[in-house]
């Protein structure tokens with residue numbers, strides 16, 4: 165098999181994805197809240213009903229679907245309805261996941277969390293007119309967060325293969341609570357949260373040539389937003405994906 169997933173390799177991948185999410189936070193924090201971006205009544209785009217951010221995300225997903233993005237089982241669209249098929253030659257992505265994985269997409273929850281919970285923490289209030297740029301920053305951050313959360317499918321498959329005898333009885337009994345307990349590693353979660361806050365502090369600081377001033381300037385965003393994002397939403401939703409995946413794992 166081309167792509168071998170192990171608990172160590174999926175955790176390494178999750179660590180690398182932290183960087184992408186933190187850069188995404190920094191890029192979005194560059195803009196103020198720009199509430200018109202999210203206002204359905206503001207946009208008035210001919211032939212489209214919805215907000216500017218919906219317009220940008222839907223249309224970008226259309227283009228990326230044609231370019232093959234969603235043939236990779238690590239990717240999940242926000243608007244899977246009416247997405248065009250890929251128009252490029254297909255790549256043989258490893259079929260590591262159980263086929264039930266394809267029916268798991270919790271991007272509706274990710275979207276709601278992003279608009280309702282994350283943006284108010286991240287963006288200072290204000291309006292600078294850069295709505296399209298704001299929507300583009302939202303899109304990359306949403307995609308990074310979604311990819312991380314749905315990576316729970318791979319984490320769960322690895323855990324199942326490592327200990328089917330522990331998982332199978334809980335799956336058959338549809339014991340969500342038991343599964344949640346079995347897949348949880350509290351100390352790993354704590355390490356993740358602390359590392360994310362440290363990375364956010366380091367990546368968000370001003371870098372100058374005078375080392376006396378390093379880390380003294382204004383941070384590009386509040387690093388605790390990154391750790392709160394992980395603690396309150398990213399880790400819980402990754403675990404929800406793991407439970408949903410496992411419940412479909414034995415048929």
Ligand SMILES: O=C(O)C(=O)C[C@]1(C(=O)O)C=C[C@@H](O)C=C1
Nearest residue numbers: 319348349350352353356399402
């Ligand atoms: O590393 C794992 O084992 C995971 O399942 C990932 C993760 C996370 O989202 O960071 C989720 C659940 C575990 O309790 C620890 C960490």
